Amino acid sequence: MSILIKRAAEHWEFVAPLLRKPKNEEDYDQLAQALDELLAMTGGDESHPLMSLVDIIGDWIEEWDHKHHPMPKPSGVEVLGYLMREHALSQSDLPGVGTQSVVSEILSGKRQLNVRQIRWLAERFAVSAETFI
Known part of the structure; x- marks a missing residue:
């Protein structure tokens, strides 16, 4: 041994x-x-x-x-809110999504992101479009 x-x-x-x-x-x-x-x-x-x-x-x-203890997958809206906070962006800083009121409706759950908005956000934040789906 x-x-x-x-x-x-x-x-x-x-x-x-x-x-x-x-x-x-x-x-x-x-x-x-x-x-x-x-x-x-x-x-x-x-x-x-x-x-x-x-x-x-x-x-x-x-x-x-x-x-x-798996982590739940965040929704696209949750990811958007997180990215906005991380980049210190206001709702009006996302013209590719729409006006401030459109972004507000998306963040509050009254409206869903559409394909065009998702593509713009994916390019803006250099992430996969799946991030927001």
């Missing part, structure tokens, strides 16, 4: 709880807490010896989140 395996076996009871994929929310919460502690210890130093453990636990947490 190699020395590395022998050392791992000697310390396994202490390390094992960190090296298991979560099977339930309690496991998930424990891994998330462990990740927080590891990140505090490593201080963002990518060369820190514990960063490989950070990566492993982070991947397991991400996998659990995608499966058990």
Whole structure:
């Protein structure tokens, strides 16, 4: 048996709880807490010896989140509102969509985006047209 395996076996009871994929929310919460502690210890130093453990636990947490806590897909109107806030745009800053009142009706849900408006928004924000559908 190699020395590395022998050392791992000697310390396994202490390390094992960190090296298991979560099977339930309690496991998930424990891994998330462990990740927080590891990140505090490593201080963002990518060369820190514990960063490989950070990566492993982070991947397991991400996998659990995608499966058990999926993010809902935002509507096109929600994306438009977000992009307007991010770019500090007012309703009148989107002439390709229409007048300020048209944009207001779209944002309030009284009107839907049409194909022409979607194409203009996709070009304006350099995103796929599917973003607004």
